[in-house]
Amino acid sequence: xxxxxxxxxxxxxxxxxxxxxxxxxxxxxxxxxxxxxxxxxxxxxxxxxxxxxxxxxxxxxxxxxxxxxxxxxxxxxxxxxxxxxxxxxxxxxxxxxxxxxxxxxxxxxxxxxxxxxxxxxxxxxxxxxxxxxxxxxxxxxxxxxxxxxxxxxxxxxxxxxxxxxxxxxxxxxxxxxxxxxxxxxxxxxxxxxxxxxxxxxxxxxxxxxxxxxxxxxxxxxxxxxxxxxxxxxxxxxxxxxxxxxxxxxxxx
Amino acid sequence: xxxxxxxxxxxxxxxxxxxxxxxxxxxxxxxxxxxxxxxxxxxxxxxxxxxxxxxxxxxxxxxxxxxxxxxxxxxxxxxxxxxxxxxxxxxxxxxxxxxxxxxxxxxxxxxxxxxxxxxxxxxxxxxxxxxxxxxxxxxxxxxxxxxxxxxxxxxxxxxxxxxxxxxxxxxxxxxxxxxxxxxxxxxxxxxxxxxxxxxxxxxxxxxxxxxxxxxxxxxxxxxxxxxxxxxxxxxxxxxxxxxxxxxxxxxxxxxxxxxxxxxxxxxxxxxxxxxxxxxxxxxxxxxxxxxxxxxxxxxxxxxxxxxxxxxxxxxxxxxxxxxxxxxxxxxxxxxxxxxxxxxxxxxxxxxxxxxxxxxxxxxxxxxxxxxxxxxxxxxxxxxxxxxxxxxxxxxxxxxxxxxxxxxxxxxxxxxxxxxxxxxxxxxxxxxxxxxxxxxxxxxxxxxxxxxxxxxxxxxxxxxxxxxxxxxxxxxxxxxxxxxxxxxxxxxxxxxxxxxxxxxxxxxxxxxxxxxxxxxxxxxxxxxxxxxxxxxxx
Numbered sequence: 193x194x195x196x197x198x199x200x201x202x203x204x205x206x207x208x209x210x211x212x213x214x215x216x217x218x219x220x221x222x223x224x225x226x227x228x229x230x231x232x233x234x235x236x237x238x239x240x241x242x243x244x245x246x247x248x249x250x251x252x253x254x255x256x257x258x259x260x261x262x263x264x265x266x267x268x269x270x271x272x273x274x275x276x277x278x279x280x281x282x283x284x285x286x287x288x289x290x291x292x293x294x295x296x297x298x299x300x301x302x303x304x305x306x307x308x309x310x311x312x313x314x315x316x317x318x319x320x321x322x323x324x325x326x327x328x329x330x331x332x333x334x335x336x337x338x339x340x341x342x343x344x345x346x347x348x349x350x351x352x353x354x355x356x357x358x359x360x361x362x363x364x365x366x367x368x369x370x371x372x373x374x375x376x377x378x379x380x381x382x383x384x385x386x387x388x389x390x391x392x393x394x395x396x397x398x399x400x401x402x403x404x405x406x407x408x409x410x411x412x413x414x415x416x417x418x419x420x421x422x423x424x425x426x427x428x429x430x431x432x433x434x435x436x437x438x439x440x441x442x443x444x
Numbered sequence: 445x446x447x448x449x450x451x452x453x454x455x456x457x458x459x460x461x462x463x464x465x466x467x468x469x470x471x472x473x474x475x476x477x478x479x480x481x482x483x484x485x486x487x488x489x490x491x492x493x494x495x496x497x498x499x500x501x502x503x504x505x506x507x508x509x510x511x512x513x514x515x516x517x518x519x520x521x522x523x524x525x526x527x528x529x530x531x532x533x534x535x536x537x538x539x540x541x542x543x544x545x546x547x548x549x550x551x552x553x554x555x556x557x558x559x560x561x562x563x564x565x566x567x568x569x570x571x572x573x574x575x576x577x578x579x580x581x582x583x584x585x586x587x588x589x590x591x592x593x594x595x596x597x598x599x600x601x602x603x604x605x606x607x608x609x610x611x612x613x614x615x616x617x618x619x620x621x622x623x624x625x626x627x628x629x630x631x632x633x634x635x636x637x638x639x640x641x642x643x644x645x646x647x648x649x650x651x652x653x654x655x656x657x658x659x660x661x662x663x664x665x666x667x668x669x670x671x672x673x674x675x676x677x678x679x680x681x682x683x684x685x686x687x688x689x690x691x692x693x694x695x696x697x698x699x700x701x702x703x704x705x706x707x708x709x710x711x712x713x714x715x716x717x718x719x720x721x722x723x724x725x726x727x728x729x730x731x732x733x734x735x736x737x738x739x740x741x742x743x744x745x746x747x748x749x750x751x752x753x754x755x756x757x758x759x760x761x762x763x764x765x766x767x768x769x770x771x772x773x774x775x776x777x778x779x780x781x782x783x784x785x786x787x788x789x790x791x792x793x794x795x796x797x798x799x800x801x802x803x804x805x806x807x808x809x810x811x812x813x814x815x816x817x818x819x820x821x822x823x824x825x826x827x828x829x830x831x832x833x834x835x836x837x838x839x840x841x842x843x844x845x846x847x848x849x850x851x852x853x854x855x856x857x858x859x860x861x862x863x864x865x866x867x868x869x870x871x872x873x874x875x876x877x878x879x880x881x882x883x884x885x886x887x888x889x890x891x892x893x894x895x896x897x898x899x900x901x902x903x904x905x906x907x908x909x910x911x912x913x914x915x916x917x918x919x920x921x922x923x924x925x926x927x928x929x930x931x932x933x934x935x936x937x938x939x940x941x942x943x944x945x946x947x948x949x950x951x952x953x954x955x956x957x958x959x960x961x962x963x964x965x966x967x968x969x970x971x972x973x974x975x976x977x978x979x980x981x
C-alpha cells in the first residue's frame with residue numbers, strides 16, 4: 193500500500209531542458225484530433241540578434257473546427273500563433289511522469305515558459321464571437337409544463353401498487369418448512385459469509401417461516417440485543433470458526 | 445527541418461508532434477524559488493501518494509464479515525447518509541498530495557499539493573526536443589506545488605498561543621522547545637525516548653536549562669537546580685537574567701494554573717499586586733474554614749464564601765506548591781474543565797500569588813493548588829524520580845479534586861450556617877457591620893461577639909486600611925451600584941471588595957456580601973455557565 197516508488201532521475205541528471213507552453217483551449221482540442229504520426233504543425237524559430245521569435249503554424253488539416261456545432265463550418269481555427277517567451281525566474285519547475293504501472297520518472301527541468309497566442313485576425317475574431325455566444329447562453333431554462341404539480345390526491349380504496357404487491361405475495365405462497373438439517377446447513381453457510389444477521393435477512397435467505405427459523409436459531413445461535421450489532425443473531429461461540437479467510441467446517 | 449539563412453537572423457523550422465500513444469502522464473513539479481532546489485543534485489528519490497485523507501472508508505471491515513449483516517451494512521449506511529443529506533466527497537487518488545523523499549531518510553522531504561484550476565481554461569504542454577530535431581508536445585495532467593516539510597519539531601497551535609502571550613517576557617527562545625520536549629518526556633517516557641535524548645542533548649548544550657518553573661529568589665538555588673535538572677526536569681530561565689527569571693517563573697507558575705489567562709484582560713489587574721501580602725493573614729483562616737460545610741454550598745451565594753475559602757486554602761497550599769512545583773502544562777489542560785467553585789478558588793489563589801503584574805483572570809485551572817495540598821508527598825517523590833510523578837499524580841487528581849472540593853463545600857456550608865445563625869439571632873456581626881458602614885454613625889451596637897465587631901466597628905469612622913486611596917466599603921449601596929451597572933458573578937463582586945481595602949477578613953467579607961445579596965435579592969442569569977447577578981432600576 194505504501195510502496196514508495198523509486199523515482200527515475202535520469203532526466204534530472206542529464207538536465208534535460210523542456211519548454212512549458214500554455215496553449216489555448218481550442219488549439220488543444222485541435223491538437224487532440226491529430227492523426228497518423230501526430231504531426232500538428234510547425235514551429236519556426238527566428239533568431240534575431242540575440243532575440244528569438246518563435247511562432248507556431250497549425251497544419252492545414254487541423255483547422256476545421258467541429259467543437260462548436262453547426263456554425264463551425266464557416267469559421268476556421270487560426271493558423272499562426274506567435275509564442276510569447278518568458279523566463280522561468282527563480283522558480284524550479286520539474287517535469288515528472290507517471291506510467292500506468294505506477295512508475296515515476298523525472299523527465300527534465302523547465303528552461304523556458306511560453307504562451308501560445310493566436311495571431312489576431314478576422315478569423316480569430318469570428319471564432320471568439322462564436323465561443324462567447326455559446327458561453328453566454330444561460331444554463332437554466334424555463335420550460336412550460338403540461339400538468340401542474342399537485343399533492344392533492346383522490347382517495348382510493350386500494351392503491352395500484354398495493355394490489356400488485358398483495359397478488360405477488362399470494363402467488364409466492366407460504367413458506368414451507370424444510371428439513372431441519374438442511375436449514376442448519378443453509379444457516380451455517382450464511383454465517384460463513386457474515387457474522388451478524390438480522391432475523392428478517394435470515395428469513396429471506398432461508399425462505400423458512402419465522403417461528404421455525406427462530407427455533408433452530410435458538411439452538412445454534414445467540415441473539416444480540418445490545419451492543420454495536422443491535423438486534424442480530426450470531427452463531428454460538430462453539431460453532432464459530434472465524435479466522436482470516438479460512439472457513440472451516442463448524443462443529444455440529 | 446528546413447533552415448533558411450538570413451544575414452543577421454537565422455530561422456529554423458521544426459515539426460511539432462503530439463504523440464498519441466503515450467501511456468505516460470505528465471505532471472509539473474513546482475518548487476518555491478526560495479527553497480533553492482537543484483534536482484540534478486539528487487542522488488535518490490522516492491515518491492508516493494499521501495493517503496492520509498482516506499477517512500471515507502471508516503472502519504475497515506474484516507474479511508470474516510464480523511461486522512456487517514448480510515443485507516448490506518454498506519447499503520444501509522449509504523441510505524442513512526442520503527437521508528440526512530450528508531454528502532461525502534469522493535476520495536480520488538489522483539487528487540491526493542504527493543510525498544517526495546529525497547536522498548533517503550536523512551534527506552529532504554517535500555509535500556506536493558495539487559494546484560486546482562490549471563486545466564480549466566487553458567492547457568499546458570511540455571515541448572521536448574527529440575533527437576531528430578522535431579518537437580514533441582505532451583499535455584500536462586496536473587500541477588503540484590512541492591513544499592519542504594519541516595523536520596524540526598514545532599509547537600502545536602495551543603502552545604503557540606501561549607508562547608505568543610509570553611513573547612514580551614521570554615528572552616531565551618531556545619528553552620521553549622526544550623521545555624516542551626521535557627514535558628513530553630515526562631508525560632510519556634516510553635513514547636518520547638527520542639525527544640528525551642534530544643532534550644538531553646540540548647540540555648547539555650545549555651547547561652541544563654528549561655524545565656520546571658520554580659520561583660527562586662536566590663541565585664544559589666538556581667545553580668543548584670540546574671544540576672538537579674537532569675533528573676527532575678530542569679529549571680526554567682537559568683539563562684535568563686535573574687529578574688526576568690522571576691517574572692517568567694511567576695508567570696510560568698501562573699500559566700500552570702490558568703492557561704490562557706494572559707490573553708484575557710482583567711479589570712482588577714492592579715489589585716493583584718497586593719494579594720500576595722495577605723499570605724499570613726489567610727493562613728490563619730484555614731482551620732476555621734474546614735468547618736464551614738455543605739450548606740454554604742447549597743445556598744445561592746455558595747460561590748462567594750467558597751471562593752474565599754478556597755482562596756485562603758490555596759494560598760497556604762500554594763506556598764508548598766512553590767516548593768514542589770512542576771511544569772503544569774498538561775495539568776492546565778486537564779484542569780481546564782473543572783467546576784466553577786474550584787475555578788473561583790484558583791483565581792483568588794493565583795491573583796494572590798502573582799508578584800508580577802500579569803493579569804490574574806479566572807481560568808479553570810481548577811485547583812492545582814487544591815490537590816497540591818493533597819499531593820505534595822506524591823509530588824516530592826516524583827521529583828526525585830525524574831518527573832514521573834506527573835503521570836502518577838495525574839490519574840489521582842480527579843478523585844483528589846473531588847475530595848478537596850467536598851471539603852471546601854463542607855467548609856462553605858458550615859460557614860453559611862454560622863452566618864445564618866447570626867442573622868436569625870439578629871445579633872450577627874455582618875448586618876450590624878453593614879448598618880454601621882451604611883450609616884456611618886455610631887449605631888446602637890447590639891450585642892455582638894467582641895472580636896468580630898471589634899474588627900468591623902472602627903472601620904467606618906476611621907476609614908482605616910487601604911493603602912490605596914479608593915475606599916471601597918462593603919455596603920449595600922456599593923453592591924447595588926455594581927449590580928445595576930452590569931451583571932456580575934459572586935467572584936467579581938468579591939474582587940471588588942478586596943479585603944485589603946475594606947479592612948474585613950475574607951470570611952467577614954464573605955458573610956457580609958452574602959447578607960447584602962440576600963437583602964438585595966438580585967435577579968440571576970446564566971452567562972457562560974456562570975451565575976451572574978444583576979439589578980434593574
